[in-house]
Amino acid sequence: PPPRPPLADWLVLQAPVQALLEGDELRLRCRAWDDAKIRRVQFFHEQEALGGGTGGGELLLSPLLLHHRGRYRCRAEVRYHLGWHDEKSAPVTVAVQGDTPIPLL
Numbered sequence: 480p481p482p483r484p485p486l487a488d489w490l491v492l493q494a495p496v497q498a499l500l501e502g503d504e505l506r507l508r509c510r511a512w513d514d515a516k517i518r519r520v521q522f523f524h525e526q527e528a529l530g531g532g533t534g535g536g537e538l539l540l541s542p543l544l545l546h547h548r549g550r551y552r553c554r555a556e557v558r559y560h561l562g563w564h565d566e567k568s569a570p571v572t573v574a575v576q577g578d579t580p581i582p583l584l
Contacts (some may be wrong), residue, residue, distance in 0.1 A: 482576055483545065485491045487509060488512055488569075489512050489515075489557050489564075489566040490508060490509060490510070490511055490512070490517070490553060490554070490555055490557065490566045490568040491509075491510050491511075491560070491568055491569075492508070492509055492510075492551060492552055492553045492568040492569070492570075492571045493507065493508040493509075493510060493514070494507050494508075494551065494571045494573055495573075498574040498575070498576050499543055499573070499574065499575050499576070500543070500575070500576050500577075501542070501543055501544060501545060501576070501577055502542045502543060503541075503542070503543045503574060503575075504539065504540070504541040504542070504543065505539070505540040505541070505543050505547065505573065506537060506538070506539050506540075506569075507522060507538045507540070507551060507553070508536060508537050509522070509532075509533070509536040509537075509553035509555055509568065510536065511555070511557045511566075514548060515557050515558055515559050516557070516558040517555040517556065517557050517558070518555065518556050518558075518563070519531070519535045519555055519556045520532060520553060520554070520555040521537045521553065521554045521555065521571075522551065522552075522553050523551065523552050523554070524547070524549055524550075525549050525550055536553075536555065543556070543575050544575070545575055545577060547573065547575050548573055548574055548575040549572070549573065550570040550571065550572050550573075551570065551571050551572075551573055552567060552569065552570045552571065553560075553567070553570045554566065554567045557564075562579055569573070
């Protein structure tokens, strides 16, 4: 089996790094290190469970609203060695701006 990654890196939550606008679409992807198999994926916004998204480890938020901004993470069972292990991703911050963009200084 592949060597274990650093702590908290078994799962990665992929999200856009740029600020999004209200009305945009946000696709979050929960991926395992070294493309390991995952199951029972769950997404969280702050401390609130959002559900499991699609079977492919994705969650689509559309249209985005201001209350969608904040920190997201995912949790899933990851298959490594000879079993399934519960893992969590590090949090990712999503910025959502209103329909009047904030100028960058």
